[in-house]
Amino acid sequence: MSLNKLSPVELMSEYDMVVIGGGPVGMFTTFYAGLRDMRVLTVDAQDELGGQLVSLYPEKIIYDVGGYPAISAYELAQKLAEQMKTFGPDVRMKEYVDWIRQNEDKTWSVETNTGYKAKTKTVAIAVGLGRLAPSRLGAKGEEQYENRGVYYAVRRKSDFTGKRVMVVGGGDAAVDWALMLAPVAKSVTLIHRRDQFRALESNVKQLYRVAQVKTWHELKEVRGDGNKVTQAIIFDNRTKEEEVLDLDAVVISIGYKGDLGNMPKWGIAMRGREVLVNSRMETNLPGVYAVGDIVSQPDTPKLAIIAVGFGQAVIATSVAKKYIDPSASTFGGHSSEMDKFKK
Structure with a gap:
């Protein structure tokens, strides 16, 4: 499930979005950003895409994802990785994002624990519980x-x-x-x-x-x-x-304990271990969004399931597209109507 792995010497590559996390919601965020014609880099700490689906319960049967009456967690991860490849995102595995810093031109510099750096217009945080260790x-x-x-x-x-x-x-x-x-x-x-x-x-x-x-x-x-x-x-x-x-x-x-690393030091508003977002999946940092289990939305029921994360991914990437290009529509249309999606 590895995709377009990059060399550590490729510093300061430029992206429309960096997705932090390669779990199911992170993969769908990557796919949908590609659907909106955004150049994407995804960074994940594990050696295989899929997050908890592959690291904790690959043979567990998932029942609450649309279109699949029942599917094993590992198979679902494979399907999501296949879908994710549609628009050719860059992926860095066995790395985690250590710091994000805003540049003078309002873009973001993202740095991993290996010293790799990328410049991006937006960031989507989809780390789930963080880097996992069992209790x-x-x-x-x-x-x-x-x-x-x-x-x-x-x-x-x-x-x-x-x-x-x-x-x-x-x-x-x-x-x-x-x-x-x-x-x-x-x-x-x-x-x-x-x-x-x-x-x-x-x-x-x-x-x-x-x-x-x-x-x-x-x-x-x-x-x-x-x-x-x-x-x-x-x-x-x-x-x-x-x-x-x-x-x-x-x-x-x-249960598992999630290590969030330096994320609480990024200046991002949090409630405990969760990132605070509004209804548009925006954090308090301009151009930075959060989706999936890491999210806390005031006055919204907390439903930590994949299906909810998929919807959050669509909202975050659509809002990010408008943030990058004010002339773009937040709603990009139905995928069935997009010629590029059919190719």
Whole structure:
């Protein structure tokens, strides 16, 4: 999924837009900016386009993207990358944007951690949660058996075929992974420290049908033979009663921590870890926009799903086009009416 990788010696290339982030919303932002005849550079810290779709849950089935009744996360990332290539954007992988600074002519200089610099008329921030690292429980034995039976994501469900698996967590990812592994694993147990789940109700109902669910339970210790996981000790956080489970794998799904790097120092208005934007996806910095999970819009429900991010991408790029060229229309017309799109 790599596209037009650039050499570090190509300094101060000029663009209409630099998109920060190569996740699903960043890729669609890149595509739509190209559709509006903008020259685009996309920068992403990972070694493969797709963001969380490829780094956290490539085999997870996505149901809430228009046009796909069901599609795996990895396949969706591939489709978005293919669409993104339509207008030939430049892409820099395994780099992250360290600084953006406004120039005297109101353009922006963008500098990555490698020292690469680009000049751009607009910037679109689509970093999701930032550079991701898994949240760890700190349970005894957890670190010792990391990647030897203790995991923080399910990259390939085939790795869990015939195994006794325990999933820790109560969010969408934890429930989804338990459902995904149930058909291939020997057994699946999910433990959650509460009795309420932060997941789709229909999925929680299905979870109780295909897995053993232990609410009010937490992980105390992971045990093994020195090479692989063999057991886990869990406890009821109300009674403190402990239970030993024979296991082959523990999937800890309690969230990820996003590293935003120097972004809070760019002068951009933020609310906590989120970038404040208006209804036009504009930040407080002229020519700088934000889309996707990183966004906070006052008086607007926070819906951190891909479909919403796609709509934000269209708004941001359309407003950016007008910002670059005041004679342009914010609405560029329907793509079905554009001859260049048909070629």
